[in-house]
Amino acid sequence: MSKFLRELVEKCVPGVSLDCVVLGYQNNVLKVLLLKYKEHNAWALPGGFLPQGQEMEEVIGLVLKERTGLDGVYLEQFKTYSSINRGWNCNEISQEGFNKLRSTWSTADRTVLDQWFNQRFISTAYFALINCNKAEPTPDAVSEECAWVPVNELPNLVLDHKKMISEALSQLKRQINFLPIGKELLDQKFTMLDLQRLYESILDQKLDRGNFQRKMMKLGILTRHEKLMTGAQNKAPYLYSIDLKVYDQLIKTGISFV
Amino acid sequence: MSKFLRELVEKCVPGVSLDCVVLGYQNNVLKVLLLKYKEHNAWALPGGFLPQGQEMEEVIGLVLKERTGLDGVYLEQFKTYSSINRGWNCNEISQEGFNKLRSTWSTADRTVLDQWFNQRFISTAYFALINCNKAEPTPDAVSEECAWVPVNELPNLVLDHKKMISEALSQLKRQINFLPIGKELLDQKFTMLDLQRLYESILDQKLDRGNFQRKMMKLGILTRHEKLMTGAQNKAPYLYSIDLKVYDQLIKTGISFV
Structure with missing residues (x-):
């Protein structure tokens, strides 16, 4: 053997x-x-x-x-x-x-x-x-x-x-507000649309762009950086990264969008 | 043996x-x-x-x-x-x-x-x-x-x-919006305060009474019944029961209070 x-x-x-x-x-x-x-x-x-x-x-x-x-x-x-x-x-x-x-x-x-x-x-x-x-x-x-x-x-x-x-996907969906999905699944810098697409993939539903951005910004977990320069200056989206100190604390009690 | x-x-x-x-x-x-x-x-x-x-x-x-x-x-x-x-x-x-x-x-x-x-x-x-x-x-x-x-x-x-x-309590807290807690833990008829106290026990935090009532009513899962007659007529709280058909459907995708 x-x-x-x-x-x-x-x-x-x-x-x-x-x-x-x-x-x-x-x-x-x-x-x-x-x-x-x-x-x-x-x-x-x-x-x-x-x-x-x-x-x-x-x-x-x-x-x-x-x-x-x-x-x-x-x-x-x-x-x-x-x-x-x-x-x-x-x-x-x-x-x-x-x-x-x-x-x-x-x-x-x-x-x-x-x-x-x-x-x-x-x-x-x-x-x-x-x-x-x-x-x-x-x-x-x-x-x-x-x-x-x-x-x-x-x-x-x-x-x-x-x-x-x-x-496993059902659990990810159920517990999305308690899991460090942004931190683990995205690159260090990402656009707001990248983050929204990630949430949409997991929740398996389309989210409203304005609402999503407003709620995310309100949480205070995102740091804004330079623009992502790929096309026209006025259309270039900002890059963001996650403030891990605030984020890890929020995840413990669950990110609440209410 | x-x-x-x-x-x-x-x-x-x-x-x-x-x-x-x-x-x-x-x-x-x-x-x-x-x-x-x-x-x-x-x-x-x-x-x-x-x-x-x-x-x-x-x-x-x-x-x-x-x-x-x-x-x-x-x-x-x-x-x-x-x-x-x-x-x-x-x-x-x-x-x-x-x-x-x-x-x-x-x-x-x-x-x-x-x-x-x-x-x-x-x-x-x-x-x-x-x-x-x-x-x-x-x-x-x-x-x-x-x-x-x-x-x-x-x-x-x-x-x-x-x-x-x-x-187990952490899981209950994390998944509160996906579990039939009201249906399983309360009697068939209950007051809005009973329901709020249940959520507060599980979440281990005080909730705002007005907000809680507004959000619960908006979900459309509660049927209002007669008043609970124990004291003065004008202070008697209404009794509610859960509309199981709507509730069971909501639980599947998760009750969202947003």
Whole structure:
């Protein structure tokens, strides 16, 4: 048995896995980081198993470091998936993916590994917020591609990973006023329209431009900088950055637009 | 070994438990349902283990039915607790509680049960919203009391149950506009002040009476009824009820007071 698989069975908490919905923002589009299985038309969320002596956050942090090159990513646990119907036989895509993986194991190893992978698995899911421009997507041992995919154009996903993405987005929407979305998802300087587009992507609705600008300015979290010089002087929009001291304080109690 | 303990070890998912922060509202105070251990000054949240063939929601539903007599209680999963430091030896109260429990086991059973209770446990926590007036608190086999306790006056709690309560309250606060708090926590008819006090308890801040009434009426979820006749006619407040059809629809997208 390979060192990875032996350590898995010997050192990890049985029946527990971790998944991470890594959300990023690029060209006004909300995206999720996915891994494409080797020689199989199925994608999956980054994740892993839980070593006995390690905390879940620590493990997810290491997974993110490996898949994106980034440290200290904003992370939030949002739900644990435990349904009795979420095994590798839950749909065709998952079953095929598992069979491909299984075909790489020696016959001798299959008894142990089948037992491991066929037990009831409970997966705790996190979402992470990342600036796509800072990340370097990197495949893992069982995947051939790691890519940012628009959340509205999801490919075939294994297990209940599509549901996880959908529910992570619901949580992001529900808690938008408590999360540092501007800080984590945008570049340091951005236009008011960039910020509005970000809120619109997450809330999945158009917002009134005048209202949005007025409310944002009233919060006192934006510092205005020079204009973004790309076209005519009189049409150039101002650049803004976030006053992190005020912002972090506001996020704790929830940004209120009332 | 008792039937209960044998079934536990043989039929439940190892290392997985469930806890429920049952929140109720009574006399303008937010309360949580707690169990007091037999012959021990320690309290705990209602909860249980996860039988292999059952869904978590189903098990929590059964626990709530047994502890309150109620079916179909409003439930939401909010976090999974998995820290390597959350075992029965995490604090004195928990260790004493466990030792008391252990002293009731036969020497022969201890080997099996110690192994079960000393493995790393991952607990998925839910919160429930209940009208205290409808529930009949009922102790379980290891407790001598089941009672509503104000969330601001918590007694000694085992394990990380105090943290669970605190984080359930944070979630309730964060998601107040997405949860049917009025529907689940109040009686069918209530005064505007009752509703305001409920929001104030959850948000832990005073709200302006005029503003609150104006915003609530604007949502179109309240039906006005007769006056509550307790004192002088001209000071008697109106009674209201919730228009569930409008309310349930609003909750889905989040009640917006903007």
